Amino acid sequence: MDQLSAMRVFVRVVETGNFTRAAATLNMPKTTVTNMVQSLEAHLNTTLLNRTTRRVMVTTDGALYYERAMQILSEIDELDGSMSNSQMQPKGRLRVEMSGAFADLVVIPALCDFYQRYPQIRLDIGVGDRLVDYIAENVDCALRAGTPQDQSLIARKVGEIPLSTYAAPFYIEKFGEPLHPKDLEEDHVSVGYLNAQSGRVLAMEFCQSDEVVEVTPRYAVSVNDARSYVNAAIAGMGIAQAPRFMTKDAVAKGELIEVLSRWSCTPLPLYIVYPQTRHLSNKVRVFVDWLVKLVQGLKAEDHPEPLRKAS
Structure with missing residues (x-):
């Protein structure tokens, strides 16, 4: 069994929700996809997926394996990318955490521009100001307002919010x-x-x-x-x-x-933070550079005049 290929197939089954869609996106026969997942389960001696006639459910072990597999595959993709020609487009999954307000009002309205520039990056945005376990949750970076207090994180200031x-x-x-x-x-x-x-x-x-x-x-x-x-x-x-x-x-x-x-x-200072154990990959770097230009557009003079000013 090619375990790396089986991991990629398993991840795609989880993401698509069933074997048929996974096979279609991977351009593989459905039987091949099924056999590779079964071989992976036999190798691990555990059940990763519960199958029914209508859907596929991830087991507890399957959910844990999925998160670790995503982390491993992401690191492999980054390693491959770092060895590739520097002129090639950055690609792969980019997991970013940010506040819901900033996502809704600033980032998401401008995402078409980012995607046109970097069509091979798949952006997963987690919304919220919660504490994040970057390694366990496979989070590449987070956008945080205010000066970071966690000394275990590397922080880069990307701008200020009026x-x-x-x-x-x-x-x-x-x-x-x-x-x-x-x-x-x-x-x-x-x-x-x-x-x-x-x-x-x-x-x-x-x-x-x-x-x-x-x-x-x-x-x-x-x-x-x-x-x-x-x-x-x-x-x-x-x-x-x-x-x-x-x-x-x-x-x-x-x-x-x-x-x-x-x-x-x-x-309010705005920072991109990421764990010290991860180098700043090309896909994170281009996202940060794009974000810096986006934040520069949040100027105080853009504020509309109120209907009635307080005295």
């Missing part, structure tokens, strides 16, 4: 506007953003000339998702300091109004 401070018209009508950042600790309520790594609500930082003010705002509700954070502010649950690319539609509709506009917000 921030502003907002409140809903309903909130302003009821509580008025803050005149100074320190008001957020005393007379106003904010929406808290809960950091997934520290489990703490993030502080807000304001700048004016040479003065820098950091406040720990009082909050009635905290969330750990950027979209929920902005929606809570729109609902009038408090003042929020949010990325301008996320709030431009709400500002244009009059759902949010910028407050404390005389104070600038420290931009």
Whole structure:
């Protein structure tokens, strides 16, 4: 048995959901695909797949084997690629983790451009701000806002995200506007953003000339998702300091109004992180370079004028 070929066949069966589709994509007879998976199971002395008349189900052992097989095959593809002509297009599976808001509003709308440039890269995007086991989950890299604290990761800064401070018209009508950042600790309520790594609500930082003010705002509700954070502010649950690319539609509709506009917000740094045990492969490198140009488009001057400005 050619175990490497059998691994590739098994992976394709899992990804397509049945033997017929796997055989078609591999350009193999269905019987060959079936026999190769059976030989792999016999070699491993375990059942990787449960077959029914309608579908194929992955067993617990099969799921574990799939993840490790994907990691091995990905490393082999990268090794082959590094030995190939440098002019060849990067190819293979690229697993990236990022926040849902950044994926939906920035990356996914521009993906056609990336695919036209690199049609042989298959991009798997995991959405969320959760902690990731890069090795066990076979994640190539993650896009993270804020300075990384995990010293086991290599981090490359790809840009900065402009921030502003907002409140809903309903909130302003009821509580008025803050005149100074320190008001957020005393007379106003904010929406808290809960950091997934520290489990703490993030502080807000304001700048004016040479003065820098950091406040720990009082909050009635905290969330750990950027979209929920902005929606809570729109609902009038408090003042929020949010990325301008996320709030431009709400500002244009009059759902949010910028407050404390005389104070600038420290931009949120954006990093690509990946484990030290993995070199920066060609496919990761071209994705990062493409992402840098994409982030450069998130300029503060792109923010639309609100329907009504706060005084």
